[in-house]
Amino acid sequence: MTLTTPAANPVTATAEDAAAVRRRPDTYRWSSRAFALPGLLVVAVMLYLPFLWTAYLSFTEFNGLGDPEWVGLAKYREMFADAGFLGSLGNTLLWVVGTLVLPVGLGLLIAVLAHGIKGSFWYRLPFLLPYAISGVAVGVIWTFILQTGGALSEALTFLHLPGQDLRWLLDAPLNTIVMIVAATWQGAGVNALLFGIGLQSIPKEPIEAARMDGASGWTMFRHVTWPMLAPLTTVVVGLSIVGSLKTFDIIWAMTKGGPGRSSETLALTMYKETFVSNDYGLGAAVAIFLTVITVAASLLYLRRQLSDAKEL
Amino acid sequence: MADRMRKAAIVALGLLWLTPVYLMLANAAKTDEQYGLVSVWQAVGFDGLWQNMLAAWERGRISEGIASTALYSVASPGLAVLVGAAAGFAIVALRLKHGFVWFSVIFSSTVFPIQMVLMPLFIGYVEADLYDTRAGMILIYTAISVPFSAFVMRNFFSGIARHVFEAAVMDGAATWQIFWRIYLPMSGSALVAIFVLQATFIWNDLLLGLTLTQSTETRPVMTALSALQSTYGGSTMPTVLAGGLIVSIPTIALFLIMQRSFTRGLALGQF
Numbered sequence: 001m002t003l004t005t006p007a008a009n010p011v012t013a014t015a016e017d018a019a020a021v022r023r024r025p026d027t028y029r030w031s032s033r034a035f036a037l038p039g040l041l042v043v044a045v046m047l048y049l050p051f052l053w054t055a056y057l058s059f060t061e062f063n064g065l066g067d068p069e070w071v072g073l074a075k076y077r078e079m080f081a082d083a084g085f086l087g088s089l090g091n092t093l094l095w096v097v098g099t100l101v102l103p104v105g106l107g108l109l110i111a112v113l114a115h116g117i118k119g120s121f122w123y124r125l126p127f128l129l130p131y132a133i134s135g136v137a138v139g140v141i142w143t144f145i146l147q148t149g150g151a152l153s154e155a156l157t158f159l160h161l162p163g164q165d166l167r168w169l170l171d172a173p174l175n176t177i178v179m180i181v182a183a184t185w186q187g188a189g190v191n192a193l194l195f196g197i198g199l200q201s202i203p204k205e206p207i208e209a210a211r212m213d214g215a216s217g218w219t220m221f222r223h224v225t226w227p228m229l230a231p232l233t234t235v236v237v238g239l240s241i242v243g244s245l246k247t248f249d250i251i252w253a254m255t256k257g258g259p260g261r262s263s264e265t266l267a268l269t270m271y272k273e274t275f276v277s278n279d280y281g282l283g284a285a286v287a288i289f290l291t292v293i294t295v296a297a298s299l300l301y302l303r304r305q306l307s308d309a310k311e312l
Numbered sequence: 313m314a315d316r317m318r319k320a321a322i323v324a325l326g327l328l329w330l331t332p333v334y335l336m337l338a339n340a341a342k343t344d345e346q347y348g349l350v351s352v353w354q355a356v357g358f359d360g361l362w363q364n365m366l367a368a369w370e371r372g373r374i375s376e377g378i379a380s381t382a383l384y385s386v387a388s389p390g391l392a393v394l395v396g397a398a399a400g401f402a403i404v405a406l407r408l409k410h411g412f413v414w415f416s417v418i419f420s421s422t423v424f425p426i427q428m429v430l431m432p433l434f435i436g437y438v439e440a441d442l443y444d445t446r447a448g449m450i451l452i453y454t455a456i457s458v459p460f461s462a463f464v465m466r467n468f469f470s471g472i473a474r475h476v477f478e479a480a481v482m483d484g485a486a487t488w489q490i491f492w493r494i495y496l497p498m499s500g501s502a503l504v505a506i507f508v509l510q511a512t513f514i515w516n517d518l519l520l521g522l523t524l525t526q527s528t529e530t531r532p533v534m535t536a537l538s539a540l541q542s543t544y545g546g547s548t549m550p551t552v553l554a555g556g557l558i559v560s561i562p563t564i565a566l567f568l569i570m571q572r573s574f575t576r577g578l579a580l581g582q583f
Contacts, residue, residue: 028406028407028408028487029409031402031406031487032402032403032406032407032408032409032411033402033408034402035398035399035401035402035406035408035487035491036398036399036402036403036408036411036414038395038398038399039395039396039398039399039418039458039462040399040414040417040418042395042451042454042455042458043417043418043421043455043458043459045455046429046433046451046452046455046456047421047424047429047455047456048421049432050428050429050431050432050433050436051424051428051429053431053432053435053436054428054429054431054432057431057432064435110322110325113318113321113322113325114318114322116315117315117318117319117322121575123319123322123323123326125326125571126326126327126329126330127325127326127329128567128571128574128575129329129330129333129564129567130329130332130333131567132512132560132563132564132566132567132574133516133560133563133564134515134516134517134518134534134537134559134560134563135516135518136516136518136534136537136538136541136556136559137516137537137556137559137560139541140336140537140541140552140553140555140556141332141333141335141336141553141556142332143541144335144336144339144352144549144552144553145332145335150352151335151352151353154351154352154353155353158353185329185332189329190578193575193578193579194578194579197579217314242423245425246425246426246427248427248518248519249516249518249519249534252518252519252538253518253537253538253541256542267425267427270427270430271427271430271519274430274431275430275434275523280431283431284431286427287425287427287428287430287431288428290425290427290428291424291425291427291428294423294424294425295423295424298423302420302423306416306419
């Protein structure tokens with residue numbers, strides 16, 4: 001083994017290693033299980049078991065006291081008949097669409113602008129900083145900016161721009177849109193970072209070849225860079241959609257889903273039905289529904305992440 | 313020329329991005345009187361900063377959650393890094409049978425929204441006397457950090473050559489020694505990256521704290537900020553902003569000090 005390993009980089013795995021893996025007898029049968037057990041156990045007990053329990057509860061009538069009573073699909077019917085739920089679903093879809101446009105689009109723009117500039121890390125820093133701030137604190141800052149007569153209205157008045165009378169957090173769907181902006185402020189930097197890594201890993205040759213053919217600027221981006229970035233874009237889009245479906249903190253801090261239920265999303269509906277209305281069955285049905293669309297969205301990137309991992 | 317325009321555009325965008333931070337600082341530092349008189353866009357020094365922070369700290373009850381939140385943010389990522397690394401070690405170095413399947417089982421749990429487990433956790437925690445305890449919070453925060461940790465560590469260990477493991481076996485090292493003395497020290501950068509990122513997430517958590525705690529000794533700090541925010545009839549806007557500032561200082565400081573680890577963690581988590 002030592003002889004076939006390049007001396008310059010002695011700790012890096014090689015193809016022979018992979019071949020050796022397949023030939024080996026099962027020497028570490030028990031120790032391998034012992035090492036994997038804590039991780040599997042904690043995930044099974046704390047995450048998978050509760051998943052199953054929620055799935056069961058979604059078919060029951062339960063208020064947290066006494067025993068859950070089996071009611072079949074009644075809670076799902078109740079859910080789809082509820083105007084509040086449908087409004088919440090609409091807002092959730094608005095979050096998904098808005099997330100594709102804003103954090104993903106702006107993330108790509110920032111990455112493209114910063115790419116190749118010396119010290120691009122520092123240029124990207126202001127965008128990454130809000131990611132270290134909690135959703136609640138982001139909510140606090142943006143509530144302050146967007147409150148009626150707040151910083152934004154004042155700035156618009158000062159600049160003689162329209163929109164100074166808009167009630168940003170009180171009218172739907174405007175309140176959802178401005179919260180997507182707040183979430184963008186928090187999350188676009190991460191997308192920029194990922195796109196930046198993607199841009200760096202694009203090989204030089206096709207770019208040079210295209211340049212020889214006279215491509216530049218937009219043409220270059222559209223026909224050379226963008227197609228090569230596509231696999232990474234899939235991952236970023238998938239992660240962003242899943243993130244937007246799960247958004248809770250920012251909405252909770254800014255509007256609590258209100259006024260009324262006008263800015264509620266499924267993540268909040270689930271919480272409110274369960275812990276405010278004590279309708280556990282309905283909360284569970286909403287959780288299942290949210291999970292189904294989240295899982296569907298995450299197939300976008302999960303398959304890719306896992307197949308990449310398999311090749312390692 | 314094109315480069316200069318790109319640079320100008322990104323600087324302008326960056327300044328726009330920092331504007332909310334400026335507004336927060338400028339107004340968290342105003343006395344109530346100044347806040348009423350001066351435009352929110354205008355900074356007037358730091359007259360009110362200390363007083364506002366004190367008000368958020370004491371009346372806003374930020375102080376009560378700090379110790380427990382700090383405990384959660386250190387203990388849980390620490391445990392998760394070890395548990396995840398052990399799982400990665402079992403799969404890569406010890407070649408756990410059906411390792412990839414088990415790996416997928418652990419990693420796929422990141423997909424489900426946390427809402428999916430909230431209610432059973434709440435019920436189960438009450439039954440098991442874990443509700444409103446620090447141990448219970450450390451346990452759930454560890455659980456949600458393990459999949460990411462296992463994902464990164466498995467990928468990282470895959471890059472370590474087989475002969476490193478075999479040489480250690482030849483030298484007579486026990487399996488746990490190989491893990492503890494060789495594999496873990498070799499992966500310092502990945503371990504730190506996971507730790508920094510998960511510590512930030514846990515510090516910033518609201519939903520689990522809201523659901524699984526109620527007393528001041530266990531409730532994490534973001535629940536206090538959220539309460540301060542929603543009842544700011546009692547607290548003035550500068551106080552609420554000062555509260556937001558206090559709870560953001562630790563994670564921003566961690567980010568600025570450990571930015572390389574932070575960004576490495578973000579990158580490692582996606583590939």
